[in-house]
Amino acid sequence: MIDWIQIFSNAAQELISPTTAAYALAALGLAIHFGYTGLLNFGQAGFMALGAYGFAISTLTFGFPVWASVLVGIGASVVFALILGIPTLRLRADYLAIVTIAAAEILRLIFTTNTFDDVTGSASGLQGYKGGIAALNPIPPGTYGFGPFTYNAYDWWIRILGWTVVILAALFTWSIMRSPWGRVIKGIREDEDAVRALGKNVYSYKMQSLILGGVFGTLAGMIFILPRAVVPANYQTSLTFFIYAILLLGGAATILGPIVGSMIFWVLLSFFSGFMARAVEAGWFPFMTQVQAGQLRFILVGIAIMLLVVFRPQGIFGNKKELSFVR
Amino acid sequence: MESTQSVRPRSRGRWLILLGLLLSALTLSGIAASPAMADEGGTDGQAEEFEYFFSGNVKYNDEPLEGVSISVSGRGFEAETETDENGQWTLGVPEKEAYEVTLDEDTLPEGVVVEDGQSTVEAEFGLTSRKAVNFFLGEGQRVTTDYGAQVLIRVVNGLNFGLLLALAAIGLSLIFGTTGLSNFAHAEMITFGALMMLTFSTTLALPVWLAILIAVALAAGLGWTLDAGLWKPLRKRGVGLIPLMIVSIGLSLALRYTYQFFYGGSTRQLPGATLPREIRLGPILLSWIDVVSMATSVIVLLAVAYFLLRTRIGKATRAVSDNAPLAAASGIDVDRVIRIVWVLGGGLAGLSGILWAYFRPGVSWDMGFQILLLVFAAVTLGGLGTAFGALVGSLIVGLFIEVSTLWLPSDMKYVGALLVLILVLLFRPQGILGRRERIG
Numbered sequence: 001m002i003d004w005i006q007i008f009s010n011a012a013q014e015l016i017s018p019t020t021a022a023y024a025l026a027a028l029g030l031a032i033h034f035g036y037t038g039l040l041n042f043g044q045a046g047f048m049a050l051g052a053y054g055f056a057i058s059t060l061t062f063g064f065p066v067w068a069s070v071l072v073g074i075g076a077s078v079v080f081a082l083i084l085g086i087p088t089l090r091l092r093a094d095y096l097a098i099v100t101i102a103a104a105e106i107l108r109l110i111f112t113t114n115t116f117d118d119v120t121g122s123a124s125g126l127q128g129y130k131g132g133i134a135a136l137n138p139i140p141p142g143t144y145g146f147g148p149f150t151y152n153a154y155d156w157w158i159r160i161l162g163w164t165v166v167i168l169a170a171l172f173t174w175s176i177m178r179s180p181w182g183r184v185i186k187g188i189r190e191d192e193d194a195v196r197a198l199g200k201n202v203y204s205y206k207m208q209s210l211i212l213g214g215v216f217g218t219l220a221g222m223i224f225i226l227p228r229a230v231v232p233a234n235y236q237t238s239l240t241f242f243i244y245a246i247l248l249l250g251g252a253a254t255i256l257g258p259i260v261g262s263m264i265f266w267v268l269l270s271f272f273s274g275f276m277a278r279a280v281e282a283g284w285f286p287f288m289t290q291v292q293a294g295q296l297r298f299i300l301v302g303i304a305i306m307l308l309v310v311f312r313p314q315g316i317f318g319n320k321k322e323l324s325f326v327r
Numbered sequence: 328m329e330s331t332q333s334v335r336p337r338s339r340g341r342w343l344i345l346l347g348l349l350l351s352a353l354t355l356s357g358i359a360a361s362p363a364m365a366d367e368g369g370t371d372g373q374a375e376e377f378e379y380f381f382s383g384n385v386k387y388n389d390e391p392l393e394g395v396s397i398s399v400s401g402r403g404f405e406a407e408t409e410t411d412e413n414g415q416w417t418l419g420v421p422e423k424e425a426y427e428v429t430l431d432e433d434t435l436p437e438g439v440v441v442e443d444g445q446s447t448v449e450a451e452f453g454l455t456s457r458k459a460v461n462f463f464l465g466e467g468q469r470v471t472t473d474y475g476a477q478v479l480i481r482v483v484n485g486l487n488f489g490l491l492l493a494l495a496a497i498g499l500s501l502i503f504g505t506t507g508l509s510n511f512a513h514a515e516m517i518t519f520g521a522l523m524m525l526t527f528s529t530t531l532a533l534p535v536w537l538a539i540l541i542a543v544a545l546a547a548g549l550g551w552t553l554d555a556g557l558w559k560p561l562r563k564r565g566v567g568l569i570p571l572m573i574v575s576i577g578l579s580l581a582l583r584y585t586y587q588f589f590y591g592g593s594t595r596q597l598p599g600a601t602l603p604r605e606i607r608l609g610p611i612l613l614s615w616i617d618v619v620s621m622a623t624s625v626i627v628l629l630a631v632a633y634f635l636l637r638t639r640i641g642k643a644t645r646a647v648s649d650n651a652p653l654a655a656a657s658g659i660d661v662d663r664v665i666r667i668v669w670v671l672g673g674g675l676a677g678l679s680g681i682l683w684a685y686f687r688p689g690v691s692w693d694m695g696f697q698i699l700l701l702v703f704a705a706v707t708l709g710g711l712g713t714a715f716g717a718l719v720g721s722l723i724v725g726l727f728i729e730v731s732t733l734w735l736p737s738d739m740k741y742v743g744a745l746l747v748l749i750l751v752l753l754f755r756p757q758g759i760l761g762r763r764e765r766i767g
Contacts, residue, residue, distance in 0.1 A: 094572065
């Protein structure tokens with residue numbers, strides 16, 4: 001028989017998991033790019049990879065302390081954003097899309113190749129960089145929590161850390177989008193030429209937005225690797241597409257959208273995979289194997305993206321008037 | 328594609344080189360790291376990519392040789408490594424299948440060669456996830472193919488690859504030109520052709536030529552279906568171009584995993600994919616598949632060019648591509664032209680998928696996605712929306728990728744092509760044959 005308690009409890013754990021926090025933060029960065037500025041960044045996986053590898057390589061190869069490793073990751077993503085932005089921000093939106101997706105793949109291939117195995121660990125990736133973060137943990141060792149939310153000290157620490165960063169980033173985004181800077185950014189999304197006519201340097205504003213959202217992606221990449229190892233196969237283009245699914249689910253030009261979107265996305269996905277896996281096990285779908293049941297969720301995500309864009313482009317929280325592409 | 332050839336070693340000194348199975352910490356760490364991730368990270372089913380390993384030990388006269396370059400290729404996968412100070416090497420591969428393992432004789436010390444010219448061996452896994460691959464080294468002289476010949480070999484390979492890219496790129500470019508859609512699901516149209524070919528030639532055991540015809544026809548049918556069932560209704564709804572692009576991404580994801588659902592994650596071969604390379608043109612060795620593949624591409628591309636330049640419908644296509652409202656005003660049925668472009672694009676993508684399956688070689692569920700970015704690079708390089716630009720761009724990308732392996736490690740060869748894409752956008756954003764006003 002199906003163990004419903006187990007399925008529900010696994011799904012509930014996703015609500016506060018660090019993975020959910022990482023996707024929420026990456027989606028928030030994408031909201032700045034796509035939702036507020038109208039930039040089509042398809043390379044968020046690349047920014048996340050820079051955060052993950054920037055942090056892990058600084059710690060492992062150069063022995064930097066935590067704060068310096070974080071700064072290295074952020075610095076790398078600022079440089080990456082400049083390289084991407086300089087040639088493409090003057091061009092039409094779909095050029096940025098193609099260049100960002102290509103650049104993210106370049107990064108992944110460079111991190112995967114055997115040529116730099118000493119530093120990147122090639123396809124096996126990196127681990128053993130968590131010591132610094134664990135040493136900062138103020139929670140005494142032990143197991144805390146109730147019901148499905150029972151974790152040891154390290155697991156609680158990375159959850160607190162991850163969600164604190166997400167909340168700070170959300171507050172920051174909320175305040176700058178109400179500032180004059182935010183109004184210019186939204187103006188660029190609505191009508192670039194009008195903003196240019198007002199004497200604003202559109203190119204520079206777009207670049208600032210690209211860098212800011214990219215830094216959010218980089219921080220998300222660092223949160224992403226706290227509960228796991230750094231593996232290059234995690235940073236494929238489908239990672240970016242998942243983040244887009246979350247963004248569109250929550251609402252592209254909103255603050256809460258990416259966060260709640262990420263929670264809903266992961267809870268539903270976990271529930272669905274858990275249910276399918278056990279239903280197949282129990283012989284409810286005799287025509288399907290375990291492996292096939294695992295693939296169903298990707299098909300589902302793809303279909304969800306299509307349906308959302310066509311039927312509810314503003315997402316759950318969005319306001320239809322807010323988003324230029326809805327027109 | 329070996330860069331060197333051996334002559335028979337002169338000395339009888341035959342040194343068995345072996346191979347400790349390195350079931351060591353090096354790889355245990357990799358294995359421990361990945362499978363758990365596959366579920367939690369959840370980005371793709373490929374995290375288990377490197378559960379299988381080839382390894383070996385290169386020694387000559389019991390002396391370990393350091394810095395000998397070993398590469399693995401097959402199933403569309405390539406990787407390269409060097410032996411460490413103990414002469415040991417390990418390479419991870421994504422599937423438990425047969426691969427070609429090559430020892431680069433240029434990196435051996437002077438006067439040492441692989442015996443019997445066996446510098447490339449076919450290696451297959453047994454029951455375990457590790458396989459020892461050994462090379463027998465002996466004394467001997469190498470006849471190195473000279474640099475010019477190597478360049479020539481890669482140019483021919485690059486042309487072959489570029490031509491098959493062009494088939495897909497022209498369809499993508501025409502669709503972009505007539506509808507403005509950057510179709511990320513084009514990759515799945517490429518895969519579809521190869522999967523249908525696999526179904527009809529291997530599973531249903533039809534003759535190859537018939538299977539190709541059916542597969543291309545079905546791929547064209549897929550193009551028609553997508554337009555009639557999805558894109559036309561969306562155009563009628565007035566959905567913008569950027570939402571359309573995101574819809575195509577969702578479609579690509581859904582289709583790709585639907586393929587995996589039905590065909591599984593493994594790589595399978597089309598009939599005749601393993602024909603020996605027996606046609607010799609100077610230094611170049613080709614198989615019949617290579618020759619037929621290139622001839623097919625050239626003939627089909629000429630036919631497409633004739634269609635675009637000489638027929639009424641082709642001219643109408645170019646007119647719509649140039650300026651759709653003006654074309655509509657001059658009495659061209661724009662919807663019909665777009666329908667034809669989708670059918671043509673689907674058929675060309677399907678054919679390109681079949682040729683790609685022979686070039687890699689192998690059919691797998693994500694094979695189209697592997698070259699999607701290269702197709703995009705080709706189209707952008709040539710100029711978005713121009714059919715002939717797509718052809719030129721594809722040939723450049725194909726040649727660049729193959730020739731760059733002279734300097735770049737083979738698992739980095741796509742990096743070069745994608746970097747070129749970014750550089751071109753920096754200096755000539757409209758592409759080689761594109762026009763300035765298109766870049767907006």
